[in-house]
Amino acid sequence: MLAAAPRPAGAVLDINDRGPMLHAGRFNLRITNAGIVGNPFPERSFDPSFEYPKGSGTELMQYGALWVGAINDQGQPVVSGGPNLEWRPTPAPDDTVHEAWAGQPGTIRGFDDDGDGRIDEEILNGKDDDGDGEIDEDCGIAGQQTLACDYIDDRPEAAAWYYGGEPHRPLGLSVHQEAYAWSYPGYDGIAGLTFHITNHGNTPLHQLYIGFYADFDVRTKDSQGGTGDDNIGRVTYSQSIPRGTSSVYVDGSGLINTACFERFRGTALPAVVGREGNAFLPVVTILPLEHTHDPLAYIQPAVAWGPKKDSFNTYVFAANRGALAGGPPILDADRYAALAGQWPQSPDDFRGEQHVLVSAGPYPSLAPGQSIDFTIALVAAPSLDSLGTACARAAFLYSGIQLNLQPDYKGADANWWIYGETGINGHEDCVEAPAGYEFTVDPDCGLKFAGRPDPLSDPPSPHFKVYRHGQCIWTDADCDVCTGNNGNETTIRWVDPAKVPPPPAYRVTAFDRAVKVEWDNMPEIQIAAGVAGPVVNHVFVETFLGYKVYKLADWRNRSSLLPPEENWALLAAFGPDSSDSKRLLGTVTDSTVAYDRIWYERPHYPVGRYAVVDSQVFDGFDYIYMVTSVVQVQLSFAGVPIFHRYESPIIATFRQMVRPRRDALPDAHAVWVVPNPFRGHADWDLPAVHGDRLTRHLDFMGLPRAPCTIRIWTVAGDHVATIQHDGSGGSGEASWDLVSRNGEEVASGIYLFTVDSSLGKSTGRFVVIR
Numbered sequence: 039m040l041a042a043a044p045r046p047a048g049a050v051l052d053i054n055d056r057g058p059m060l061h062a063g064r065f066n067l068r069i070t071n072a073g074i075v076g077n078p079f080p081e082r083s084f085d086p087s088f089e090y091p092k093g094s095g096t097e098l099m100q101y102g103a104l105w106v107g108a109i110n111d112q113g114q115p116v117v118s119g120g121p122n123l124e125w126r127p128t129p130a131p132d133d134t135v136h137e138a139w140a141g142q143p144g145t146i147r148g149f150d151d152d153g154d155g156r157i158d159e160e161i162l163n164g165k166d167d168d169g170d171g172e173i174d175e176d177c178g179i180a181g182q183q184t185l186a187c188d189y190i191d192d193r194p195e196a197a198a199w200y201y202g203g204e205p206h207r208p209l210g211l212s213v214h215q216e217a218y219a220w221s222y223p224g225y226d227g228i229a230g231l232t233f234h235i236t237n238h239g240n241t242p243l244h245q246l247y248i249g250f251y252a253d254f255d256v257r258t259k260d261s262q263g264g265t266g267d268d269n270i271g272r273v274t275y276s277q278s279i280p281r282g283t284s285s286v287y288v289d290g291s292g293l294i295n296t297a298c299f300e301r302f303r304g305t306a307l308p309a310v311v312g313r314e315g316n317a318f319l320p321v322v323t324i325l326p327l328e329h330t331h332d333p334l335a336y337i338q339p340a341v342a343w344g345p346k347k348d349s350f351n352t353y354v355f356a357a358n359r360g361a362l363a364g365g366p367p368i369l370d371a372d373r374y375a376a377l378a379g380q381w382p383q384s385p386d387d388f389r390g391e392q393h394v395l396v397s398a399g400p401y402p403s404l405a406p407g408q409s410i411d412f413t414i415a416l417v418a419a420p421s422l423d424s425l426g427t428a429c430a431r432a433a434f435l436y437s438g439i440q441l442n443l444q445p446d447y448k449g450a451d452a453n454w455w456i457y458g459e460t461g462i463n464g465h466e467d468c469v470e471a472p473a474g475y476e477f478t479v480d481p482d483c484g485l486k487f488a489g490r491p492d493p494l495s496d497p498p499s500p501h502f503k504v505y506r507h508g509q510c511i512w513t514d515a516d517c518d519v520c521t522g523n524n525g526n527e528t529t530i531r532w533v534d535p536a537k538v539p540p541p542p543a544y545r546v547t548a549f550d551r552a553v554k555v556e557w558d559n560m561p562e563i564q565i566a567a568g569v570a571g572p573v574v575n576h577v578f579v580e581t582f583l584g585y586k587v588y589k590l591a592d593w594r595n596r597s598s599l600l601p602p603e604e605n606w607a608l609l610a611a612f613g614p615d616s617s618d619s620k621r622l623l624g625t626v627t628d629s630t631v632a633y634d635r636i637w638y639e640r641p642h643y644p645v646g647r648y649a650v651v652d653s654q655v656f657d658g659f660d661y662i663y664m665v666t667s668v669v670q671v672q673l674s675f676a677g678v679p680i681f682h683r684y685e686s687p688i689i690a691t692f693r694q695m696v697r698p699r700r701d702a703l704p705d706a707h708a709v710w711v712v713p714n715p716f717r718g719h720a721d722w723d724l725p726a727v728h729g730d731r732l733t734r735h736l737d738f739m740g741l742p743r744a745p746c747t748i749r750i751w752t753v754a755g756d757h758v759a760t761i762q763h764d765g766s767g768g769s770g771e772a773s774w775d776l777v778s779r780n781g782e783e784v785a786s787g788i789y790l791f792t793v794d795s796s797l798g799k800s801t802g803r804f805v806v807i808r
Contacts, residue, residue: 050127055083058135062183062219063226065090065418069217071135071187073125076101090320090418095259098322098418102252104233107374108209108243115374116207118191124206126193132164135187138179147178162186180532181218188214204369210239222535227418228432236409247377247399248412254392256312256319270354270386272306275426276600277433278688284523286463287454288487288498297608298520302433308354309425310392322418325429326350327436329398330410333467333515337479341472344401356384357391366393434687438533440526456482456501458512461527464519468510478502483517539565541686544665545645548696551657555587556649561667567638583668584613584620587650590662593724599692626650657698658737659722664688699771702743706798709740715805735773741765746795753788
């Protein structure tokens with residue numbers, strides 16, 4: 039049995055001094071069993087609330103709270119949650135906060151710890167869930183440290199509680215909450231939070247929303263009362279998780295291969311930036327990750343009980359503003375309106391005590407006995423600039439691994455698009471009709487193959503099936519060939535960052551119509567030595583599979599600096615063998631590169647040991663490349679071998695962009711402009727987004743191999759702009775963003791240019807048409 043976190047003798051509510059603390063990371067985060075994260079009870083406890091960095095005395099938050107709102111059976115909007123103790127544990131002595139650390143007996147995920155033939159059949163709750171007389175003996179925890187608790191909203195003490203002048207009206211909900219932390223560098227500012235919410239009442243709840251409400255107040259130990267001087271900043275991140283290749287056979291087209299990714303992204307998430315005097319303090323945000331979906335919402339929305347995909351929204355309020363001017367909602371009707379996005383927000387430029395709400399929903403109904411999950415992370419970082427990277431790492435942690443635990447159809451035609459049992463060929467869910475309903479739908483969604491660059495011109499003919507209650511059909515509800523990929527029907531969230539192989543150090547160099555990607559062999563050394571990647575012991579058997587090189591060339595549909603993950607393409611994969619269509623590492627190995635030192639009794643070859651040249655590029659266009667490393671780990675699930683693949687994440691930044699360019703020429707006599715004329719845009723222009731508004735450019739090509747000055751003039755002789763370019767390194771191309779030296783976009787017209795260098799001069803003209 040795992041020990042519970044320390045608590046005062048005889049206490050039920052874990053809200054008193056020296057209570058449970060999530061502290062494996064770089065922070066101290068107080069965890070309670072009252073639906074509250076942090077310490078809003080200074081009169082009862084001197085514990086930190088959300089202290090970051092740990093031991094500094096700097097606090098980021100007064101408290102965070104789970105909110106669940108719904109329309110009750112009287113048609114009233116009701117919300118459970120807040121700092122008002124509407125969530126409470128039962129009087130059972132084991133209903134406290136329970137703590138477990140990775141490595142303790144019973145904590146290994148995906149392993150039969152107690153030898154009963156079942157895997158992770160317990161949850162961390164201090165109870166004998168499987169009836170074998172043991173407690174928490176096979177619960178498989180997610181974090182390096184995990185704190186878990188259970189509470190409900192209809193305890194008599196809560197129903198008798200008044201807050202803001204109105205009584206608490208319970209919805210009849212039970213919650214199992216888990217909080218996770220990691221000490222691994224780069225991941226030590228992340229606190230994962232998962233809420234499993236069940237309707238234990240006798241009546242359905244309608245139009246249900248789930249939210250996490252945080253009273254952020256960034257302050258140092260010398261300003262414990264709070265400064266009320268926090269700003270709202272905005273953070274954007276994108277994280278793409280490689281999920282292998284989907285290979286589906288379609289009649290009339292043949293085998294269609296699709297590189298698959300799972301993408302997490304956030305655009306303009308509110309982050310609270312504290313300051314004291316002229317000094318900026320650490321920053322914090324709530325990162326929405328996932329909530330339960332209902333695949334019926336794709337194919338039969340009228341009978342769906344939940345959203346078809348993540349429907350998170352974030353809202354900002356300020357404690358020192360009026361209720362109808364962006365102040366915090368207090369009463370149930372106000373809090374429900376806030377969850378639904380119908381409560382006034384505080385403007386970003388207002389400085390004060392900032393409150394942030396992350397909300398998901400609505401769920402049209404939650405029947406008795408039905409459950410939903412809601413997962414977020416609190417993410418802290420030293421500055422706003424580093425918060426985006428921290429959010430991307432939190433998303434990578436949550437992405438977890440995908441497993442094929444159910445037997446798949448293995449016939450000769452198993453990769454045909456019309457077969458979907460247990461998650462193959464894009465069929466991600468086994469869907470059944472609700473009680474009392476029957477409908478006919480095409481479960482295979484051939485429309486997903488239309489409009490592709492493959493030979494297929496029209497989608498294949500549908501194969502309709504009748505859906506009835508009590509019998510499920512494997513369905514491609516979201517019409518995406520990458521969900522339900524290769525039979526990986528089970529996703530285990532929260533990967534251990536220590537098991538992820540490190541990416542190699544790499545270098546990307548742009549040339550004339552070519553880009554060279556080079557990398558080193560450090561991952562091979564670290565994995566072989568057991569200092570990186572999955573730990574190899576009696577449970578794991580690890581194999582290094584190789585490297586993958588990814589390329590971002592398609593910038594369409596971007597709404598942040600980087601476009602969606604489906605725009606990334608696998609350029610090539612390399613490994614010690616040719617399995618999975620890999621190319622042999624020996625084909626890209628430069629044997630002339632000497633090793634520079636010995637690491638873990640193996641020679642380390644620097645960047646340049648491996649190199650691949652991409653010639654499918656165009657001068658003046660923008661590209662980003664990433665190199666990842668891949669390992670395979672064999673585990674035993676109750677004696678059955680299961681293979682997991684871990685791949686280092688794609689964490690790219692806009693600064694990694696490269697642009698192939700024309701080589702410099704030996705003189706300056708043949709400079710030209712592309713495109714000419716410039717008709718409002720060029721093929722290489724990126725869609726304008728926040729942080730990268732002026733994406734248009736035209737390029738001067740054929741510049742000399744020497745420093746040169748490009749001057750642009752109107753035909754009337756007015757000086758428009760000057761560009762300094764150094765072609766000594768071989769670059770014969772320079773870009774101009776069509777902005778004058780006065781900071782204004784230039785108008786349509788004919789423009790002249792001159793190029794002056796030690797290798798000669800050049801003149802020319804070009805046309806801009808707006």
